[in-house]
Amino acid sequence: MKGRLDRTKVVLRHLPPLITRGALIDQIDAGFAGRYDWVAFRPGKSSQKQQIYSRAYINFKRPEDVIEFAEFFDGHVFVNEKGTQFKTIVEYAPSQRVPKLTSKRDGR
């Protein structure tokens, strides 16, 4: 089990429903390019019936980078083209598991 000080995987929640992966990565890379080794983006959804926020999971190379990242992105406000504001939450991901890089190729 990882202790509090060596956790490296974070989740960004409450991102705008229609933000694209590319747009988000650009924002992250502006300050943190090369400091993470894995990202998973989960697009949200915006329809009349419901609105689902987008989310992203990021694994940093060093625990210290998480702190700096949270200082910058926690509470960061994204504004969409209609002017709606979305206040992002940054937290440690409750599950710290990150996919193994060398997943076996499935011979099936």
Next chain:
Amino acid sequence: PERSVRVSKVRPPLHQYIRKLLFSDLDKSSAEHVLRQLRKLPWSECEAYLLKCFMKVHKGKYSQIHLIALLTAGLSRYHDEFAVAVVDEVLEEIRLGLELNEYGMQQRRVAHMRFLGELYNYEHVESSVIFETLYLLLVFGYGTAEQDVLDPPEDCFRIRLVITLLQTCGHYFDRGSSKRKLDRFLIHFQRYVLGKGSLPLDIEFDLQDLFAVLRPSMTRYSLIEEVNAALAELEEHEHTISNERSNNEKHVDSDKTHSRLS
């Protein structure tokens, strides 16, 4: 007035096939076969859809949720990214349920708790994740302005969620550090329960059953003062232990310095 004809959703054949495998074919005897079929899918095309279907555990039979956990664990060997995503997604569903606290979501929230517990049983999540979730259920929203919306005083649903998770995997916390962690949690849980006042009978009976199975000899406190005293004692005990530990370390350290000096 003219009304347009309601069109039923037409799904692409690949999606129909995935749904057939998961929602009608899957049972205890076919699980191995379903797993093999899933592995044969064109993953780059359908991974996102598969993830979506795995989150629909509340649509199937409650008693079959463990099969979805079995499939997750089975797929992790070749599609670890997917298997990691399943866990992240369940935990997100649990968190979202707490944030919205909508009555209409209750059935699916119970199903997701069960799913998380089964993922633990298939050794696909660590015990720390289970305990973090348990504590989250007790404290989420407390101390904020929305406390009464997120967990109204008469709302016992979070108790139901804790019971569900512990019914599913609590019996594995019977030795070593995870046993101590469950003992500790159950006292915190008792304080939460007492804070709710009188419980509906069905919940009270389920609680009695849960304690009877997991910790038959544990004291069930009936007064908030008693449980607070027990928690204070527990904290003091933990404090002493951690102090002893750091003292021991200092001891070792000074020994080292000593030997270096001599």
